[in-house]
Amino acid sequence: MNKKTVVHFLEQKQKKEKIVLLTAYDFPTAQLVEEAGVDGILVGDSLGMVVMGGENTLKVSMDIMTYHTSIVSHAVKNTLVIADMPFLSYQISPEEALKNAGRLISEGGAQAVKLEGPVSKYGDVIEKIIKAGIPVMGHIGLTPQSILEIGGYKVQGRSEACRKRLKKEAKELQEAGCFSIVLECIPSDLAKEITESLDIPTIGIGAGPDCDGQILVCYDLLGWGKARFAKTYINVRENMKEAFSTFVNEVKQGKYPEEKHGYT
Ligand code: KIV
Numbered sequence: 001m002n003k004k005t006v007v008h009f010l011e012q013k014q015k016k017e018k019i020v021l022l023t024a025y026d027f028p029t030a031q032l033v034e035e036a037g038v039d040g041i042l043v044g045d046s047l048g049m050v051v052m053g054g055e056n057t058l059k060v061s062m063d064i065m066t067y068h069t070s071i072v073s074h075a076v077k078n079t080l081v082i083a084d085m086p087f088l089s090y091q092i093s094p095e096e097a098l099k100n101a102g103r104l105i106s107e108g109g110a111q112a113v114k115l116e117g118p119v120s121k122y123g124d125v126i127e128k129i130i131k132a133g134i135p136v137m138g139h140i141g142l143t144p145q146s147i148l149e150i151g152g153y154k155v156q157g158r159s160e161a162c163r164k165r166l167k168k169e170a171k172e173l174q175e176a177g178c179f180s181i182v183l184e185c186i187p188s189d190l191a192k193e194i195t196e197s198l199d200i201p202t203i204g205i206g207a208g209p210d211c212d213g214q215i216l217v218c219y220d221l222l223g224w225g226k227a228r229f230a231k232t233y234i235n236v237r238e239n240m241k242e243a244f245s246t247f248v249n250e251v252k253q254g255k256y257p258e259e260k261h262g263y264t
Contacts, residue, residue, distance in 0.1 A: 001077075001078045002078065003077075003078050003079075003080070003111075004039055004040065004078060004079055004080040005080060005111065006080065006111070006112055006135040006179040006180070008039065008080070009039070009040070009080075009179060009180050009200075009201050009213075010179065010199075010200065010201065012039070012201065012212070012213075013199070013200070013201040013212045018212070018213055018214070019039050019040070019180075019201055019203060019212055019213025019214075020037070020038050020039050020040075020213060020214060020215075021038055021039060021040045021041065021042055021082075021203060021213060021214070021215040022036075022038050022041060022042070022215065022216060022217075022218050022221075023041070023042045023043070023044040023046055023047075023215070023216070023217045023218050024041045024042075024043065024072050024075075024218055025043060025044075025047045025050075025051050025068045025071075025072065026051075026068070026071055026072070026075075027071050027072075027074065027075040028075075029218055030071070030072040030075035030076050031075045031076070033079075033218065034075070034076045034077065034078070034079045038079060039079070039080065039213070040079060040080040040081070040082055041072055041076065041079050041080070041081050041082070042082045042083075042084065042114065042215060043065065043068050043069045043072050043081065043082070043083045043084060043108075043110070044084045044114075044217065045057040045060045045065065045084040045085075045086045045087070045144075045145070046084075046144070046217050047060060047064070047065075047068055048060040048064075048086075050217055050219045050224065051068075052064075056144065056147050057086070057087065057144045057145060057147075058087045058145065058147070058148075059087075060086040060087065061086060062086060062089050062100050062103065064086070065083060065084060065085075065086050065089075065104065065108070066083075066103055066104060066107050066108045069081065069083040069104055069108030069109065069110050070107060070108045070109055073108060073109025073110060074109065080111050080112065081108075081109065081110045081111055081112075082110060082111070082112045082113065082114050082137055083104035083105075083108050083110035083112075083113050083114070084113070084114050084115075085097070085100060085101060085104070085113050085114065085115040086145075087145045090115050090122065090125050091122075094124045094125045094127075094128040094129075095128070097115075097122075097125040097128060097129060098128045098129055098132055098134075101113045101129045101132075101134050101136075102132065102134065105134055111135070112134065112135040112136065112137055112179065113129065113134060113135075113136055113137070114136070114137040114138075114139055114182065115136065115137075115138070115139065116139040116140075116143035116144070116145050116146070117139070117140070117143060117145075117146070118140060118169040118172065118173070119169065119172035119173055119175075119176050120169075120172070123172070123176055126138075126173075126176045126177065126178065127176060127177070130176070130177040130178075135179045136176075136177070136178050136179065137178060137179060137180050137181065137182060137203075138170075138173035138176075138178040138180070138181040138182065139181065139182040139184065140166055140169045140170060140173070140181060140182070140183065140184075141156045141157060141166065141182075141183050141184040141185050141186040141207065142154070142155070142156050142184040142185035142186070142206070143184070144184075153185070153227075154185070155185050155186065155187065155206075156184075156185055156186050157186040157187055157190045158187065163190050166186060166190065166194065167190075167193065167194055167197065170183075170194045170197070170198060170202070171197065171198070174198050174199065174200050178200060179200060180200050180201045180202070180203055180212075180213075181194075181198070181200065181201075181202050181203070182202075182203045182204075182205065182215065183195075183202050183203070183204050183205075183207040183211060184204075184205045184206060184207065185205070185206040185207065185229075186206075186207050187207075187208070188207065188208025188209065188210065189208070190207075191204055191207035191208050191210060191211050192208065192210035195210055195211050195212055196210075201213055203215050205229065206227060206228065206229035216229075216230065216231075217230075221233045221234075222234060222235070222236040222237060223235035223236050223237030223238055224237050
């Protein structure tokens with residue numbers, strides 16, 4: 001099977017075939033996610049929270065993103081790998097943004113990058129990166145890197161003014177050349193309207209069923225998810241906890257290791 005590219009995403013939208021993405025940050029998870037049949041893996045800066053335990057994504061650096069992206073790229077064969085551009089990697093200047101995006105591709109092995117925010121703020125950045133031949137995924141709605149400005153992880157696009165702004169931002173990201181757009185935490189009817197108004201695919205997270213595709217943070221479906229949109233498919237968290245405490249108890253009680261676990 002040939003490697004998925006951003007062109008496949010556009011074809012999937014045209015064929016009305018749902019696009020499925022998951023995040024992954026390490027080798028075994030990336031392999032399993034690929035085997036499950038996703039269309040793309042996002043090495044999200046959510047790793048600042050779910051892997052590093054931070055209260056937000058702002059402490060994730062370019063070195064950390066490049067490191068995790070290279071692990072994920074090494075693990076997969078056919079899946080499109082998209083790397084998140086972390087906080088301050090694209091906000092300073094278009095030149096620095098291109099250098100950092102290029103690093104995620106050449107050192108990290110990703111095939112595309114994602115950055116948060118509208119064309120009114122980052123139009124020149126998006127243009128510079130795309131002109132260099134690097135596909136860009138947009139991200140609007142709840143944009144976690146703006147958490148200090150937004151003031152909390154809240155649904156966006158509830159007021160008429162905000163709805164209008166988000167519709168405009170989506171159109172402008174398409175015009176700027178983005179190959180798809182993540183819509184995070186916006187009302188389902190707004191996500192539907194935006195999706196129907198665009199030629200490029202929308203990828204929803206907490207944005208209802210009518211987006212062209214869906215993405216979840218991998219831990220959000222394994223028992224760690226707290227958000228309303230997170231669905232626990234298997235409670236791996238509970239299973240891990242049980243395995244760890246059984247090990248502790250067995251060692252304390254002298255039940256592990258048994259003879260078969262040793263060497264003669
Ligand atoms: O960082 C991330 O994982 C993301 C997804 C939630 C879309 O941006």
